[in-house]
Amino acid sequence: MTEAKPKPVPPYSLRDETDLLWYHGQGQTAFERSTMGGMLERAQQFGMDKMVWPREPVLNAAGATIGWESAITARPTAETKSISGYVPDDQALTRYAHVSSLMLLVERSDRLAATVIGLFFGELGNRWALGTTGHGRHGSLYHLTAKGQALVAATSADAIQMAPHARIEVLAITNKAQPKEARSEALAVCMRQAERLEQQARAVWHEVRAEV
Numbered sequence: 001m002t003e004a005k006p007k008p009v010p011p012y013s014l015r016d017e018t019d020l021l022w023y024h025g026q027g028q029t030a031f032e033r034s035t036m037g038g039m040l041e042r043a044q045q046f047g048m049d050k051m052v053w054p055r056e057p058v059l060n061a062a063g064a065t066i067g068w069e070s071a072i073t074a075r076p077t078a079e080t081k082s083i084s085g086y087v088p089d090d091q092a093l094t095r096y097a098h099v100s101s102l103m104l105l106v107e108r109s110d111r112l113a114a115t116v117i118g119l120f121f122g123e124l125g126n127r128w129a130l131g132t133t134g135h136g137r138h139g140s141l142y143h144l145t146a147k148g149q150a151l152v153a154a155t156s157a158d159a160i161q162m163a164p165h166a167r168i169e170v171l172a173i174t175n176k177a178q179p180k181e182a183r184s185e186a187l188a189v190c191m192r193q194a195e196r197l198e199q200q201a202r203a204v205w206h207e208v209r210a211e212v
Helices: 014-032 037-042 090-109 111-121 123-130 136-144 146-153 164-177 181-211
Strands: 051-059 065-070
Touching (some): 014 090, 014 111, 090 181, 111 123, 111 136, 111 181, 136 164, 136 181, 146 181, 164 181
16 A cells, blocks of 8 residues: 655755754754853743653653653753853854744644654764765654654564664664665655654644744
8 A cells, every 4th residue: 555645845944954953963062061051041032941852752642652852951050161161152042042942832832843853953863864874864763653663673682772763773774784675665664754754843843933
């Protein structure tokens, strides 16, 4: 049975894509080592109450795990850190505030969409994008898909201590080196389902952008 194709969703604007890559990468790193956390902590528009990341399970209505969450890490205190001394400039503060407030609205609208965007543009997405498997950033979402979860459940006992996304990554790397038809088809299904997740998350982003 052929899977229905998702409705076309406009791509991110170049500005939004650049901001999301910066926010989930350099921006998080910059504010983790910043001495200006007190300001961010007191101003909601400069931070988020919670960001969705691979930590504690997020369940859907059926009780299945669709993601993981933990408190956002880019919430430094006002304590001066002598080992850094880094102070973000006004442009970085404004940029972080802008994207953070949008991500908070996305999360309030659809927590899974916030998870997807964070993974896609974050460290995991970067690793897949720079990898040689050919799956690109969508690989960072495979463990959220139904097919990906089935693949994770079927992995050997030797891999049980690995995070779900890491098990999928090992499968993709292994299949690149030693292709198998069944495994290739399973990963192709993961890709199609991940593309659908990403498009749904992008649609939520566009809805939020249209309202602000």
